[in-house]
Amino acid sequence: MTWEWYQKRIAEFFRRVPRARVAEDVKVVGRSGVKRQLDVQIFLPMEVKLSEEITVTVDIHIVVDAKKHKKPVEIGLVGQVDDLRDDIGAHLAIIASPLGFTKGAQRRAPKVNVALLVVTSDLLEMLNKVKIPWLHSCQNYLCEEGRGYIDWTLRSDKRQAVLGSCQYCDVLHVLCPDCGAVFVVHEFDEGKPLKCPGCDRIYRAGRDEIHEPWVEVRDELDVMLMAAAHANQSKRISKGKAEKIIGRTKWQHAAGPTRNITASGLMQWTASGEFLCLTEDGREDYETFIQAAEEASQ
Numbered sequence: 001m002t003w004e005w006y007q008k009r010i011a012e013f014f015r016r017v018p019r020a021r022v023a024e025d026v027k028v029v030g031r032s033g034v035k036r037q038l039d040v041q042i043f044l045p046m047e048v049k050l051s052e053e054i055t056v057t058v059d060i061h062i063v064v065d066a067k068k069h070k071k072p073v074e075i076g077l078v079g080q081v082d083d084l085r086d087d088i089g090a091h092l093a094i095i096a097s098p099l100g101f102t103k104g105a106q107r108r109a110p111k112v113n114v115a116l117l118v119v120t121s122d123l124l125e126m127l128n129k130v131k132i133p134w135l136h137s138c139q140n141y142l143c144e145e146g147r148g149y150i151d152w153t154l155r156s157d158k159r160q161a162v163l164g165s166c167q168y169c170d171v172l173h174v175l176c177p178d179c180g181a182v183f184v185v186h187e188f189d190e191g192k193p194l195k196c197p198g199c200d201r202i203y204r205a206g207r208d209e210i211h212e213p214w215v216e217v218r219d220e221l222d223v224m225l226m227a228a229a230h231a232n233q234s235k236r237i238s239k240g241k242a243e244k245i246i247g248r249t250k251w252q253h254a255a256g257p258t259r260n261i262t263a264s265g266l267m268q269w270t271a272s273g274e275f276l277c278l279t280e281d282g283r284e285d286y287e288t289f290i291q292a293a294e295e296a297s298q
């Protein structure tokens with residue numbers, strides 16, 4: 001996984017926000033007269049209701065500073081980025097660091113207009129905080145065009161998935177917090193594994209007997225680990241092999257990269273820590289859930 005990939009992914013996330021304008025590697029002259037280089041620059045239109053009759057659209061201006069340091073970002077940088085934000089007149093600055101931030105940096109950031117980002121799924125939480133309207137149109141081809149907007153309040157476990165339904169036809173939609181993609185879950189696809197169109201996450205969503213929506217997700221790293229183990233006769237992979245796979249995705253999994261999959265009981269480390277093995281549940285899960293999704297998307 002390269003540095004450029006991380007920056008691109010952040011830009012890509014914002015490109016999926018309706019009506020957002022996103023540019024990469026922008027050069028601007030600040031109010032101080034100094035030339036500044038911005039990794040990613042975003043303008044997000046937001047509607048502000050002044051009264052019953054008057055609504056105005058305001059552009060929220062965000063800059064992203066992507067840090068390619070080999071260690072956590074320190075407090076001094078938070079101040080520098082806030083100065084940059086002020087100089088170019090942006091509302092919010094985001095510092096993206098796959099290796100995280102020192103305690104001092106974390107304490108400083110909330111006091112200035114700087115948000116700290118480790119994994120791209122945190123972006124969704126940030127957008128929710130500034131209350132950007134998610135004006136997504138319904139993607140059900142049977143729905144009447146222009147009638148349906150998605151209500152995202154149905155279910156929201158921000159790390160996992162955001163689930164919404166069309167206010168006109170009631171069909172389910174998933175918003176992937178990892179890449180920002182939105183896709184429809186038609187009634188005939190409920191319960192089936194579906195690959196996110198924007199990344200490698202695999203989803204299953206549907207409604208139970210009392211019409212309550214549910215959603216399940218396997219993230220990219222989990223899928224890669226399970227696939228590698230499943231391909232072996234022994235249904236396990238060595239520590240070295242696991243580390244190689246983590247190396248390709250670790251910027252998305254800063255803390256405890258295999259915790260997700262071991263906590264869910266789908267894989268487990270041997271007592272010696274030498275091998276990561278698929279459990280019975282994991283094997284079944286792989287065959288019924290992930291393999292089915294891979295086949296469906298081919």
Ligand SMILES: [Zn+2]
Pocket residue numbers: 138139140143144148149166167168169170171
């Ligand atoms: Zn609809």
Ligand SMILES: [Zn+2]
Pocket residue numbers: 176177178179180181196197198199200201
């Ligand atoms: Zn995705």
